Amino acid sequence: MNTPTLHAxxxxxxxxxxxxxxxxxxxxxxxxxxxxxAHLVVLAExxxxxxxxxxxxxxTFDRAEPIPGPTSERLGQMAREHxxxxxxxxxxxxxxxxxxxxxxxLEADGRLAGTYRKMHIPDDPGYYEKYYFTPGDTGxxxxxxxxxxxxxxxxxxQWYPEAARLMALAGAEIxxxxxxxxxxRQDTPExxxxxxxxxxxxxxxxxxxNNLPLLAxxxxxxxxxxxxxxxxxxxxxxxxxxxxxxxxxARAGEHEPEILQVAIDRTRTEDVRRLWxxxxxxxxxxxxxxxxxxxxxxx
Numbered sequence: 441m442n443t444p445t446l447h448a449x450x451x452x453x454x455x456x457x458x459x460x461x462x463x464x465x466x467x468x469x470x471x472x473x474x475x476x477x478a479h480l481v482v483l484a485e486x487x488x489x490x491x492x493x494x495x496x497x498x499x500t501f502d503r504a505e506p507i508p509g510p511t512s513e514r515l516g517q518m519a520r521e522h523x524x525x526x527x528x529x530x531x532x533x534x535x536x537x538x539x540x541x542x543x544x545x546l547e548a549d550g551r552l553a554g555t556y557r558k559m560h561i562p563d564d565p566g567y568y569e570k571y572y573f574t575p576g577d578t579g580x581x582x583x584x585x586x587x588x589x590x591x592x593x594x595x596x597x598q599w600y601p602e603a604a605r606l607m608a609l610a611g612a613e614i615x616x617x618x619x620x621x622x623x624x625r626q627d628t629p630e631x632x633x634x635x636x637x638x639x640x641x642x643x644x645x646x647x648x649x650n651n652l653p654l655l656a657x658x659x660x661x662x663x664x665x666x667x668x669x670x671x672x673x674x675x676x677x678x679x680x681x682x683x684x685x686x687x688x689x690a691r692a693g694e695h696e697p698e699i700l701q702v703a704i705d706r707t708r709t710e711d712v713r714r715l716w717x718x719x720x721x722x723x724x725x726x727x728x729x730x731x732x733x734x735x736x737x738x739x
Contacts, residue, residue, distance in 0.1 A: 443706075444706050445703050445705060446479065446588065447476075447701070447702075447703055447704075448478055448480040448482065448655060448701075448703075449473035449476065449478035449480070449481045449701050449702070450482050450655055450681065450692065450700040451466065451470070451481060451482065451484065451487070451697075451699055452484065452660050452677050452679045452696075452700060453465075453466075453483065453657075453660065453697060454661035454696075455489065455490045458489075459488050459489055462487060463488055466483060466488075466515075469697075469699055470522055470524065470526065471518075473522075473524070473699050473701070474522035474523065474524050476699070476701050478524060479523075479548075479587050480587045480590075481526050481527070482616055482655050483527065483528040483529065483618060483657060484529070484618055484619060484657050484659045484679075485529040485541070485594060485595050485618040485620040485658075485659065486529050486530070486531060486541070486620060487528060487529065487659075488511050489531075490663050491620045491673055491675070492531075492666075493566075493567055493569045493571070493572060494566050494567075494568070494663070494666065494672065495568065495666050496568050497666070500572065501572070503531050504531040504532060504533035505530070505531070505532070506532070506533055506534075507530060507542060507544060507555060508552055509530075509533075511528075511530055512552060515528050515544065515546050516546045516550040516551065516552065519546040519547065519548055520548070520550030523548045524548055525545065525546065525548055525553070525585045525586060525587045525590075526545070526546040527544070527545050527546075527590065527592055527618065528543065528546075528618065529541060529542070529544075529558075529618040530542050530543075531572070532557070534574075539572055539573060540557040540576060541557070541558040541561075541569065541573045541576075541594055541595075542555050542556065542557045542558070542576075543555065543556040543557075543558070543592045543618060545585060545592060547585055547586060548587075553584070553585050555578065555583075556583070556592045556593065557577060558573060558576050558597060559575055559593075560575070560596040560597050560600055560603070565624070566665070569596070579606075580603055580607050580610060581610055582607055582611055582612040588613040588614060588706070589612055590612065590613070590614060591604070591607030591608065591613075591614060591652070592616045592618075593615065593616070593617050594617065594618055594619075595617065595619045595620055595621060598617050598619065598646075598656070601646060601649065602730070604646035604650055605649070605650060608650035608652055612650075612652065614652060615643075615647065615650070615652050615654040615655070616655045617655070619656055619657060619659070619679075620658065620659045621639060621659075622673050622674045622675035622676045623635070623636075623676055625671045625674060632676075636678065640678070640680065643656055643682065644688075645686065647683065648685055649718060650718070651684040651685075651712045651713045651718065652684055653684055653689075653704045654681065654682045655681050655702075656679060656680055656681075657679045657700075658676065658677055659675035660676070660677035660692075660694065660695060660698075661675055661677075661696075661697075662674050663675070677695060677698070678691060678692060678693070678694055679698070679700050680692065680700075681700070683704070684709050684712045684713075685708075689702050689704065690702040
C-alpha cells in the first residue's frame with residue numbers, strides 16, 4: 441500500500457475475564473476499527489488474558505501456546521475477514537520450559553507475516569516477567585507488510601533508545617509498542633504523574649530521534665492481584681500516536697477501553713529527515729562503548 445496516508449487504530453484493552461471473552465472483544469474492536477477505515481490495527485500487550493505477571497505461579501505457564509497456534513490463527517482470521525494488518529502480543533510456548541512474550545504480525549490475507557520476541561524483560565514488584573519470559577533472540581528486525589515495514593517492539597523495550605534506533609537503521613517506517621504499564625497505588629499522585637509523563641516523553645523522543653511515527657497501545661483498568669498480597673495493577677491507558685517530530689497525533693483516555701483512530705502522513709519522515717538529518721550526522725566511528733554494560737573510568 442503506497443498511499444501517502446496510513447490509517448491505523450489502537451485497541452486500548454481491558455481484561456474481559458477469559459480468553460474467549462477477550463478474543464470476542466478483540467474481534468468486535470477490529471471490526472469497528474476496519475469500518476472506521478483502519479488498515480493497520482494494534483492490540484495491547486498480552487491482550488488475550490489478564491496481565492498474569494503480578495505473581496509467580498508455575499501453573500500460569502499453561503496459558504502459553506505455540507506460534508502458529510490457536511490465538512495467532514484466530515487473529516489471522518480477524519485480519520483476513522477485515523482486510524487489515526494486525527499486531528498483537530502473545531505468551532509463546534517455544535519448547536518445554538522455554539517461553540517468550542512475542543509480538544505477532546498478521547497480514548491482511550491472514551497469514552503470519554512475522555514475529556518479534558520481547559528483548560528487554562523487567563522484574564519489578566507486580567511485573568515479575570523474568571519468571572515467565574526468556575529474553576528474545578529475533579533481533580531488532582522490522583517486519584514487512586502490505587502497509588509498510590513495521591518496527592514492532594514490546595512494552596519494556598520502550599525505555600531503550602538502542603532498540604528504536606536499530607529498528608530505524610534496519611528500515612522501519614513506523615515504531616509500534618504493544619504495552620501493559622500502569623500505576624502502583626502506593627505511589628503518591630505526583631509520582632504517578634511523573635511516571636506516566638516519562639513514559640510518553642521517552643517514546644516521543646524515539647519518534648524525534650529517528651524521525652519516525654510511533655504507535656503505543658496500552659492496557660487499561662484495574663486487575664486484582666491473584667495472590668491478594670497487593671491491591672493489584674491499575675493500567676493507565678493513554679495509548680497514543682506520535683509523528684516524526686514527536687507531535688501527538690491522537691491520545692486515548694486513561695480509564696476505559698477505546699478504539700483510537702489516527703491518520704499518519706507517510707511523507708513526513710522523508711521531509712523531516714531532510715531538515716534534521718540525524719542519520720547522516722551520526723558518529724558511528726565513536727560509538728564502540730555503547731556495547732559495554734558501563735564505562736568504568738578508573739580502568
